Amino acid sequence: MNRCVTYLSACLILLYSCKNRNEKDNSGANSDKDIIFISTSLAFKSNTLISLIRDGKLDKDSSLPKFKDLLNEIKEQYNEQAITRYNSDKWVFPLKDYTTDISIGNSKDEGYIPGRYNFFDGNDHKGHAALDIFITDSNQDCADDRTKKQVDVLSMTGGVVLAAEMNWDTASALRGGKYIWIYDPLNKLLLYYAHNNTVIIKPGQIVKPGEKIATCGRTGLNAFKKRSPTHLHLMILKLDENNYPRPINPYGYLKTAKPI
Numbered sequence: 190m191n192r193c194v195t196y197l198s199a200c201l202i203l204l205y206s207c208k209n210r211n212e213k214d215n216s217g218a219n220s221d222k223d224i225i226f227i228s229t230s231l232a233f234k235s236n237t238l239i240s241l242i243r244d245g246k247l248d249k250d251s252s253l254p255k256f257k258d259l260l261n262e263i264k265e266q267y268n269e270q271a272i273t274r275y276n277s278d279k280w281v282f283p284l285k286d287y288t289t290d291i292s293i294g295n296s297k298d299e300g301y302i303p304g305r306y307n308f309f310d311g312n313d314h315k316g317h318a319a320l321d322i323f324i325t326d327s328n329q330d331c332a333d334d335r336t337k338k339q340v341d342v343l344s345m346t347g348g349v350v351l352a353a354e355m356n357w358d359t360a361s362a363l364r365g366g367k368y369i370w371i372y373d374p375l376n377k378l379l380l381y382y383a384h385n386n387t388v389i390i391k392p393g394q395i396v397k398p399g400e401k402i403a404t405c406g407r408t409g410l411n412a413f414k415k416r417s418p419t420h421l422h423l424m425i426l427k428l429d430e431n432n433y434p435r436p437i438n439p440y441g442y443l444k445t446a447k448p449i
């Protein structure tokens with residue numbers, strides 16, 4: 190029931206934001222003029238499909254071809270945009286004012302357990318095919334102990350927001366809490382940013398490296414519990430030639446990403 194309510198409210202928020210976007214697009218006087226989106230209908234289709242996979246509402250045999258077609262459609266629209274493309278030498282560390290040295294353990298494999306992870310298992314996935322990037326937040330109020338301010342989550346790469354969950358409460362079974370999926374068509378990657386406190390981007394939005402997409406938080410089935418230090422859960426999936434996503438260790442990319 191709760192999942193159903195969460196899903197319906199996500200759809201309503203997306204519809205509302207899409208409606209607003211269309212009104213602004215048609216008015217010609219739009220405060221979002223610097224923000225580029227793929228089409229509203231494709232953004233809605235994308236967010237919906239990712240939610241269905243997340244909730245186990247599609248069997249794997251039918252979700253795989255739908256997912257591959259979706260990525261091809263998005264890539265086509267992305268490539269039509271006259272925007273800068275960003276290779277890994279332009280990528281940005283995903284937490285503002287942080288680096289690997291102060292936010293991740295010393296080992297490149299610390300916490301990265303791809304195991305039997307499968308994207309199409311959705312919320313019931315196995316393993317921990319990600320790295321957790323910790324902020325200093327001893328009282329767990331989501332504010333940095335050093336600055337007393339929330340920590341910005343930045344997009345590492347360029348790409349398109351495939352899906353975003355804006356709502357979460359402690360009764361939810363969602364492990365990612367308020368999450369964001371970004372598709373980087375140039376580098377054939379999917380990036381998953383989870384446990385955010387607030388999400389400030391919308392499905393369909395095109396982002397660049399260093400763009401603020403969220404603030405770091407404690408949302409998610411386990412992340413909100415006291416035993417869990419405040420962190421960003423970052424997962425990177427590499428797409429093969431058939432658009433099948435498989436996890437890779439983000440450590441190397443994080444190590445070379447530019448801190449800002």
Ligand SMILES: [Zn+2]
Nearest residue numbers: 319320321422
């Ligand atoms: Zn994690």
